[in-house]
Amino acid sequence: MDKIKIFYVKCDCEDDKPVEELINVILKNKPDIEGKVEFCPVDEFPSKFDKNDIVIVKESNDEKDKIMNKIYLVDGELNERAVVNAQQRSYVYAIFDVKRFYGERKEYSEMARFEDVLKRLVRDKLSTRFLESEMSKPVNWKIDLSNYSKEKFISMFSDENMRSVIFKANRIVESLKSTAKQFQKFRKDVKSAIDELKKLENSNTQELSKVQKIFGEINNKSKELSIGKLPSILITGPTGSGKTLFAKYIARKFLENDFEDHFAKVTLVNISETIVDSELFGTFPGSFTGSLYKMGKFLSNTGGVIFLDEIGEISEKIQAKLLTYLDDMKVTIDGYSDPRGLKVPVMIIAATNKDIKKEIETGNFRRDLFERFDYSIRIPSLKERKSDFRYILSFVLQDQLTSLQKEKEIKRISLKAIEKLERYDYPGNFRELESLVKEAIMNAYIDGRDCILEKDFEIV
Numbered sequence: 001m002d003k004i005k006i007f008y009v010k011c012d013c014e015d016d017k018p019v020e021e022l023i024n025v026i027l028k029n030k031p032d033i034e035g036k037v038e039f040c041p042v043d044e045f046p047s048k049f050d051k052n053d054i055v056i057v058k059e060s061n062d063e064k065d066k067i068m069n070k071i072y073l074v075d076g077e078l079n080e081r082a083v084v085n086a087q088q089r090s091y092v093y094a095i096f097d098v099k100r101f102y103g104e105r106k107e108y109s110e111m112a113r114f115e116d117v118l119k120r121l122v123r124d125k126l127s128t129r130f131l132e133s134e135m136s137k138p139v140n141w142k143i144d145l146s147n148y149s150k151e152k153f154i155s156m157f158s159d160e161n162m163r164s165v166i167f168k169a170n171r172i173v174e175s176l177k178s179t180a181k182q183f184q185k186f187r188k189d190v191k192s193a194i195d196e197l198k199k200l201e202n203s204n205t206q207e208l209s210k211v212q213k214i215f216g217e218i219n220n221k222s223k224e225l226s227i228g229k230l231p232s233i234l235i236t237g238p239t240g241s242g243k244t245l246f247a248k249y250i251a252r253k254f255l256e257n258d259f260e261d262h263f264a265k266v267t268l269v270n271i272s273e274t275i276v277d278s279e280l281f282g283t284f285p286g287s288f289t290g291s292l293y294k295m296g297k298f299l300s301n302t303g304g305v306i307f308l309d310e311i312g313e314i315s316e317k318i319q320a321k322l323l324t325y326l327d328d329m330k331v332t333i334d335g336y337s338d339p340r341g342l343k344v345p346v347m348i349i350a351a352t353n354k355d356i357k358k359e360i361e362t363g364n365f366r367r368d369l370f371e372r373f374d375y376s377i378r379i380p381s382l383k384e385r386k387s388d389f390r391y392i393l394s395f396v397l398q399d400q401l402t403s404l405q406k407e408k409e410i411k412r413i414s415l416k417a418i419e420k421l422e423r424y425d426y427p428g429n430f431r432e433l434e435s436l437v438k439e440a441i442m443n444a445y446i447d448g449r450d451c452i453l454e455k456d457f458e459i460v
Contacts, residue, residue: 003038004125006118007046009057016041018101018111019056026115026122032135032415033119036126052125054118058098093121123415133451136412139401142394152245152399159387161380169246172375173253176231176347180254183345187262187303189221194302202292208285211293215342218302222329222343230326232372234311235351237379240431243351244309246379250349251305262304264297269310276318277334280306284335291335298331302344312352312359319366322348326372382426382433389422392433397452400437409445416454424459 006023010016023039040046045057094117100110126135140146173180193214200207200214233250235243244265251263266279282296297306308314314322321332326348330341350373359365385392393413401407417440426432440456 002050003036004122004129005038005040005049005053006122007049007053007055007057008039008041009045009055010041010043011058015058015098015101019098022101022111022114023056023118026119030119032137033122033126036130037122052128054121054125093117127416132414132416132453133412133449135416136414136451137418138412139397139410140394142391143398145395145398145402152395159385161384162388165246165377165379166249168375168377169250170253172233172377173250176254179227179231179347180256182225182227183255183303183347184258186221186225186345187258189224190218190302193217193221194300197295198300200293201295208293212338215336215338219340219343222345225329225345227329227345229374230329230345230347231374232326232348233350233375233377234356234370234373235349235377235379236356237351237353238381238429239353240426240429241379241381242430243353243379244307246377247307247309247349247351251307251347254347255305258304262301263307264301264304265307265309266297267309269313273315273317276314277321280318281321281331282333284333296331296333298325298346299342299344301346303346305347305349308348308350310352311350312354312356312365316366319369323366323369323372326369382429386422390418392430393418393421393437396430396433396437397441400434400441404438404441406441406445410441410450410452412451414451414453417452417457420454420457420459 006027008016008019008023020039020041027033027037027039046053046055049055096110096114097105099105100107101114123135197211197214200211231254235246237243247265248259248263252259255262266276268276271279278294278296280296280298282299283291283294285291285293324330324332328341328343329345330343332341336342354365356365356370360367360370382389382392397413398407401410421433421436428435436457436459439458440452443456444450444452
């Protein structure tokens, strides 16, 4: 099959070199294009060409220009006359000021736009000559996950929106270095006490004296802490945007090597107030009929990080207990009447997909609890991260192939499929993208194909 030709009408001036270099970069660095397109620098307008061929030419009023199907109008001086002239000619695909490709007026953003426009035009022409599967990319074309990690932090590969979020998180953790060191020391100091309390869980009343004695030991150790205020972070963002992943990212940096043993997630949605209270703060015999001693997450995870997922769902009573804890570091355990309480340090990271300020206005969330959070971070939606979408997609493809054990069967994804996914807005965000990719992988696998096609994604 004949190649598509890109004719560049040279003008024997310094404008030519940067244009030719940009075209060659595209043709040599894009595997789906390489070998299918021929670059033809010429001295004058071609007299013979195919309808799918592309001509890049300086602005011209020559009547023979009109026979061209598509023309790039590259003009040395981009002025009103050139723009109006281009608009009047329906066959002009795009217009550029070539002087922005070199010299003092060089603009990398304009060069990138030129490359992007030319790539799209070339691929559009190639799609009429080649099967969809032949115009494809390997699933690892942006990110290679051959050294696969169970954590998905690489999915936060960032555009401008995400970079600012990660930068803020890093600065927060950096500001908490001295607190992190105190937490680490406290974890070591009370480790044996916490281990003993875990053994005494669900014990009868005869063992309560041991529990209370250990509580006293922990309180004595907590007096050595010089933490002015417990660190707390509120993460907001739409459902499926990666709030849990981001909470883990922050916790790992704060806890360092102790992450696995001292990070706990508590999901607060669709759980009764009593269970949430017991899960977080624990219980003591006498708090209700048949109650036993149970450690809550605050005590069992002392000196660590607790992630409260969907904090916007908790009741007023739990909000009040969290407020008290953030104020004086004391865990309030139902049934435990010691006026000293139990003082244990924990870093709280909370997340919600709700608009907390609106929840405050409607009386569903306490303003004073909201104000106790030292830092607030908003995670952008997937729709807001389109500039790094292809990196995210490449990651998700490999991640889901590994999960489904289909790495050997599925190797590629078509450009049409990629472009279809880029046009979608993802109301379910990252989680929805994972679901769509998983389904597409299985569709391709069932059909016996090694390439995911546009039809494998059932979205409009």
